[in-house]
Amino acid sequence: MRVASSLRAVARAASSEARRVPTYGREGAFFVGETATSGRGAYAARDFAVGEAVVVHERPLVCAPSRANGRAIACETCVRESGGERFCSDACARAGRVEFERERGIEFDELEARCDARALKFPLVVARAATMIASGSLQYGSLEFLVSANGVEKAPPRQWVEEWETLRSALARARPALEWTPSLEWYAKTTSRLHLNSFRVEIPPAMVGAGADFKSTMTAGIDAIARGAASGTAVYFTASLFNHSCAPNAHVSWENGDAAITIRTLRPVRAGEEFNITYVDANERSASRRARLKEWYGFDCACERCASGED
Ligand SMILES: [Zn+2]
Ligand SMILES: [Zn+2]
Structure with missing residues (x-):
């Protein structure tokens, strides 16, 4: 998940048959190539029409619901x-x-x-990853595939140290004691990975209550979703390979109504072209998009739309 690539990189990746293997996504929809400026990216393995699925219902490695009024607004598992x-x-x-x-x-x-008081979302996702690893439901090292900031574990921000101490003291109360507990280094690296790779899971209100035993439309959760709050936060294995563009050719959605992610094309995409999604609201104007990308993901957007000076 980083800056959009240049056309040069697309041409280079497309010309390399070797990079077409292995392929990922729905029926080998994309392959991973190196972009000129953004590290790796996801490239179309064949021609795509509008609305075609590239990734279908990919389950998250780790996810956690958003919180409002001191409680989770959606299922704590999915x-x-x-x-x-x-x-x-x-x-x-x-x-x-x-x-x-x-x-x-x-x-x-x-x-x-602590998270409720400071409007933090990542510590609980990290806590979940920690107990998943301790319980054996997530393999240690399976998040290392995700891009992280260099050297962040050597001098983690004070806030992360405090969060780690809070997590450690919760895990220290486990009986019998855990066989594995997170080090500060692991906490800092994992937090950094979440900052750079996590998705806001946005399940549209229309999907809410589609289930048979829908209880009440007046719950805090639905209210929060209706107000535009994200349902949760999640990180994925293959979806994290898609770089940002302010003029994306693909978009993400949660068609199952849970954290499983789907990526579909927004326009025809040719074989060898890089797939891009937007990490921010592409309808916002240039200055505000670029400020958000800088603040949330730490990069200056170099996509074609930004480079052209279009607002
Ligand atoms: Zn669930
Ligand atoms: Zn841009």
């Missing part, structure tokens, strides 16, 4: 609308991580309070 309940289904309430936390008596009340 981020699906849950009518104000902690989980949307029995399966989500019995997920490996959840069972593990219950058995070991792990609770994140202090970390949640």
Whole structure:
């Protein structure tokens, strides 16, 4: 997930048959190539028409629901609308991580309070990744594929150190004690990866309540979603390969109503062309888009739209 590439890089990647293997996405829809300025990127393995799926229902490596009024606004396992309940289904309430936390008596009340007070979203996603690793439902090292900031673990911000201490003290109460607990270095690296690679999961209100046992339209969760709050935060393996452009040729959606992500083309895309999605609202004007990209992802956008001076 970084800056959009130049046409030169697209041509170079397209000319290299070797880079077409291995392919990813739906039926080998894309391959990974090096861009000129943004590290790796996702390139079309064939021609695509408008609206074709490139990635279909990719499940997140880790996800967590957004919070409002001191509680999660969606299912704590899959981020699906849950009518104000902690989980949307029995399966989500019995997920490996959840069972593990219950058995070991792990609770994140202090970390949640800290996040609620400061409007933080990443510490709880990191906490989830930590218990998933400790329980064996996420392989240690499986997040290392994601881009992180260089050297961030050597001098982590004070705030991250405090978050890590809060997480550590929650995990230290586990009985029996955990076989693995996160180091500060792991915490800082993982937080950095989330900053650079996480998606705001935005399940449209129209999908909310589509389930058979929809309870009430007046729950805090639905209210928060209706006000435009994201349902949650998630990181993905292949979706993280898609670079940003302010004039994207593909877009992301959550068609299942949970954190599984789908990427579809917005216009015809030729074989060898890089797929781009937008990390911000592409309808915003140039100055505000660029400011957000700088603040949230730390780069100066060099996409064709920005380079052309178009607003
Ligand atoms: Zn769920
Ligand atoms: Zn741009």
